[in-house]
Amino acid sequence: MSPPRIRNMEEFASVSGISRPTISKYFNDPDSVRASTRARIEEALERYDYRPNIYAINQNRRLTKNIGVVVPYLADPFFAEIARNIEQRCIAAGFSPTLFSAHGQPDLERDILDTLRSLKPAGVLFAPLGRSSDRGAIEKFSRDIPTVLFDSNIEGVGEAFIGSNNFQSVPMMVDYLCRTGEAPCFFEMTPLNPNANKRHNAYVEAMEQRGLAPNVVRVEGDSWNFEDIGFAEGKKAFEQKRFNSDTIFCSNDRLAIGLLAAAYEKGYRVGNGAGCAVRIAGHDDHPFSRFTSPTLTTVAQDYASIAQTSVETLFKLIESGERASERRETVYEGKLVLRASA
Template sequence: MPKGSGAGGERPRLRTMEELSVAIGVSRPTLSRYFQDPDSVSRSSRERIARGLERVEYVPNFFATRMNRKSTGMIGVIIPYLNDLFFTKLQQSIEFAAMEAGFTVIVQCSHTTPEVEARAVETLISMNVDGAIVAPLGDNSDIAAMERLNRRLPFVLVDSRPGALSHVDYIGTEHSQSMGLMTEYLARVGDPPVFLAMPRVNFNALNHERAYLEKMEELGLEPQVVGTEEIEPGAHYEAHGELALGREFAEGRLTDRSIICVNDRVAIGALRAAARFGLDPGARRKGGLRIAGHDDYPLCPFLVPSLTTVGQDVDAIGQAAVARLMKKIRAENSLTDHAVTLFPGVLKLRESA
C-alpha cells in the first residue's frame, strides 16, 4: 500500500513528480508542462491529470516547477524593518498588485543593516527572481550590492532613493511637499512650529528635516530643531521621541508650542512624554501645545489624542512600483527612460493638532 494510504480512505501521499507520473500514467515531461501551464498540454492529458490528482495527495515543488523557464513568476522585495507597520502596509500593497499581475512575492528584510541588505540582494539574484522592488536604507545602503542588482535584474526603488542611485527608477512620496504641508499648517494655526528630529542616520528623516527648514525659510520664520543627537544607546523612534521631548518639558521648554515630529513613530513617543508631564496636546484643549507627525501610521487614528499627520498614499506607491517593474520585466530591462513617480501627501487633521 502506498505510503500515506490507509483504511480511513486517506489518499496516498506522493512526494516526487516521478511517483506521480507512475501513479496516474502520464509522462513526467507532460506533468511538468501541466504544472507550468495547464493549457500547454492536450485536453485529454489535462483531464487525465486532473482525475489522477483527485486520487492522490501531491503538491508540486514550487521552485522545481519554475526551473528552466524564461520567467520564474517571482519578484523579490526588500524592506528595512519587520516591526514597522508602514512597511507592512507597503508590502501588502505590493503583494496585492503582484498577485493581480500573476506573480509571487519573495520578501527579504535588511534589518537596518547594510551587510544584511547586501545578503538579501544576493539571495534574490540567486533565486533568479524576475525583478526586485527595494526600500533601501538610504545612504547607508551597500551601493555596490544595489548596482549588482541593477545590472542583473529589473529593479525599482521605493520609499527612499540614495543619491548614488539617482539613475534607478523610483516610486515614493513627494517629501518636500508633504512635510511642507504640515509645517505650513502648524505655522498658520499657532506659533512657529518646532521640528522634533532623529539622530541624523535615517535617510527620509534628513529629507523631512530639510523640507521643514526650507518651508520655514519660505514663510520667513525662525526654525528650531531639537532631538538630533542620540540620547540613550538603542533609543530609537518612539523611545527617542519620548526622551527628547521629555527632556525639553522637564526644563519647562516647548510646553505651549506646535511640534512637528520627523515621523509618526517619533510622534507616538512625543505624545507619551506629554502625558507623563500632564500636558494635553490639541487644538481645542487648554494651552498651545500641538503635536503632529508624518506618514499616517495605521495606529494614528486610535491614539489618545488621535495624531494629526500627513498621509502617504502607500497603496498607490505599491501599485505604481509593481506596474513599473512589470513594464521593465516585459522589456527585459532594456528600457532607456528613467521613471520617477512622486505622490503628494495629504493632511490628516485629528485631535493632537
C-alpha cells in the first residue's frame, strides 16, 4: 500500500517522528539542523512525497521579496517584451524578479521549477511551454507556491490565468481579410502550445460561420525556430501550390516573417493593390512586425494589460496568504493593426 497522503506539517511530524519545531526550522533553513536530522527529514519527505504548505510557513516567517518569472523562449522578442513589462511592475512594487527561460526544452522547464523552490519565492509568474510541459510537475509546484499562469494556459493549473482572447482576435482578422479580398487560408505548424490550437479552431469556426470552406495549410516543424520553419516550409508550400487563396493568415507573426521572406525568394510581391500576388497577415504584433518589408498586418495582443493583471493577481495572492476560492481566467481582446502586407 502507498503511504497516506500528508496534509500538513503536524501530520508529517507525527508520521516521521521528528518534532514540529525541528521540521519548521529545517524548512526555513536546512543547514540550521544537524546533518543526521536533516537526512532523517529528507528521507521522510521522499517516503511520504510531502511538500510543505508555503502559505502556512509564511505565517511564521517574513515573506521573501523574490518573484520568479518563467517564459518558454526568451529569444522570442514577444516574450522578452512581456517579461520586460512584468519585471518593471514587480520592481516598482518593491519585489525582486528573477527571469528564467525554458528555451523550448521541457527538461529545462522542470529544472527551473526545482531552482525556484530553492529560492523560496513569494510567488511565480509562469508562461509554460504548453504541449510538452510536464503537467504533473507544474501542478505539484503550484500547490506549494503561489503561481499565476500567463499567455499559455494549462487548464486547472495555478491560481489564475491571464492571456489573450483568441476567439475574438482570430475572427476579427478573418472578417477583415474577407471584406477586403479573398477569404484567407490558414498557415500553421505543429501546435506547440494551447494558443496555437485555439487559433486553429477559431479560424475554422470563423470560416464555417461565413459558409466558407476552411483551408488549413499545416507544415512540418516541431521547434521554436518559427521563422526558419515559415521560410523553408513556406517555400515548399508555394512550390506545391498548397495555398488555394492569394490571402494567407499565419498563426503567429514569427511564421509570417518567415513566409514573407519565402514569398520574396519565390518572386511574389506581397501587399494590396496592383502588381501584388499575395496578401500575408499574422497574429501577436511581434516587435519586429512593423519593420518587415512590407510591414506586417497583424493582431496586437494587449501586452500591458496582460502583464499588469498577472502581477496584480499574484500580489493579491501573496498579500492574502490564502488560496483563491476558485481559479480565475482573464483574457484580453486583440486589436487589428493594418499595415502594408494585407
